Amino acid sequence: MTTEPAAPSHASAKTVLVIEDEASLASTLSYNLRKNGFNVSSAADGVEGLQAARRDRPDVIVLDLMLPRMDGLEVCRRIRADSDVPILMLTAKAEELDKVVGLEMGADDYLTKPFSMRELLARVRALLRRAAARPAGDDASRISAGPIELDARGRTVTRGGAEIALKPKEFDLLFFLAKNAGQVFTREQLLEHVWGYDFFGGSRTVDVHIRWLREKLEEDPSKPRHLLTVRGIGYKFVR
Amino acid sequence: MTTEPAAPSHASAKTVLVIEDEASLASTLSYNLRKNGFNVSSAADGVEGLQAARRDRPDVIVLDLMLPRMDGLEVCRRIRADSDVPILMLTAKAEELDKVVGLEMGADDYLTKPFSMRELLARVRALLRRAAARPAGDDASRISAGPIELDARGRTVTRGGAEIALKPKEFDLLFFLAKNAGQVFTREQLLEHVWGYDFFGGSRTVDVHIRWLREKLEEDPSKPRHLLTVRGIGYKFVR
DNA sequence: CATCGCCGTTAACAGTCCGTTAACGCGGCA
DNA sequence: TGCCGCGTTAACGGACTGTTAACGGCGATG
Helix, strand or coil, X not given: CECCCCCCCCCCCCEEEEECCCHHHHHHHHHHHHHCCCEEEEECCHHHHXXXXXXXXXXXXXXXXXXXXXXXXXXXXHHHCCCCCCEEEEECCCCHHHHHCHHHHCCCEEEECCCCHHHHHHHHHHHHHHHHHCCHHHCCCEEEECCEEEECCCCEEEECCEEECCCHHHHHHHHHHHHCCCCCEEHHHHHHHHHCCCCCCCCHHXXXXXXXXXXXXXXXXXXXXXXXXXXXXXXXXXX | CCCCCCXXXXXXXXXXXXXXXXXXXXXXXXXXXXXXXXXXXXXXXXXXXXXXXXXXXXXXXXXXXXXXXXXXXXXXXXXXXXXXXXXXXXECCCCHHHHXXXXXXXCCEEEECCCXXXXXXXXXXXXXHXXXXXXXXXXXXXEEECCEEEECCCCEEEECCEEECCCHHHHHHHHHHHHCCCCCEEHHHHHHHHHCCCCCCCCHHHHHXXXXXXXXXXXXXXXXXXXXXXXXXXXXXXX
């Protein structure tokens, strides 16, 4: 992970996070982006990329589909779990389009290799314009429900101002449910969205995490007011 | 709009609406889509395209950005006003991307000319897969009948704003009847649609559930106004 | 490199809720 | 009036969920 203090950084300069394992491409991207006035940070595999995304809060992310340690789709999905940052995906072959269905995973745009720097820059700029045009309060990084407040940026939860310590999975699950408040999800849906499409464990895991969340969030865990069971279906979060 | 009972839909040929003014491209698109098993309808300008979209209810729309009479963005926006049909936009130059911001307008994907038929087909298929994967009940998920309101996403029912607790089967049965309001169903039909084709129990089960629903929904359960008996046939829901 | 501690997962058990069925009563229709 | 269809109730058995605890892995830490 290279977090070189980026070149001449204007106050208005936007930061691009490049997640790309192929060294030559990564440096070409960084060079050209910097030359065009962007701050650039980079990561060489999926896990580092995810960490960098959460830490650096870039304005745009350029994300390769094929990555060591965690593939691009999974990275994309996890970033999307608590951020609306525009994501431009890079795919090696047109055939991978089928796999991408990337927009479904939450990517905002994609490019098929090989591509010109000119095109990449155009798309990065387009994504930034889009993001700028988006209403400011549209940021889904903060969610509140009664006395409970969620902050995706710091991954913190407070109830009545007091911070509540949640384990990573607990936070992910709670945040997903809160983001889609009012909607019921089956255990399988929750596993797919929160745990990941490649999770093959049993669905009772969800129950246990719900139990723990209730213990920490609900006034009376045996009579939950927010994390509700929908018998025969699954769970939902209500404000 | 057909009012048949919503039954499991079998796989059938999907319809693509092509809205493109350039005749040679339009016919190439139609030819290739048909060759690949799609039904194709087409329109040569924006106004016709919008009409066709509303009339034909296609499964996917391929929409050129530059069109006579009404441009693609406007068509896209108007289609989105009352439909979630996937839209694939075609742009003449990469630079138009700037203008497109197409996804923001509600398009689901786009292609820059020139493109290969192979790529177009891949993207059309990807859009169809996306649409198919989208949870059913994602639209038409809210039904109201007088003071009674149904929400499929949260599986909640309210009467006059107050939430009514229903058991899983009760909700399924009510939702099915409400979705097909005005139509009479025999007990066997209800068992097939609500319980499932593999249910082998007796039909009196339906009666009991109707009874329970009346108890919870009707002002005077002995004189139901919504859940009506059709003697000798079965039941129906009226608004 | 070893150890510790945290977290996620799983299994097991208990309790609750729900769906089904049977039985009886009532009312309409022939 | 007799039969058939429907309303109504209660009870049983099973499915689903709540709850707890133990296990194993993984990263942190020294």
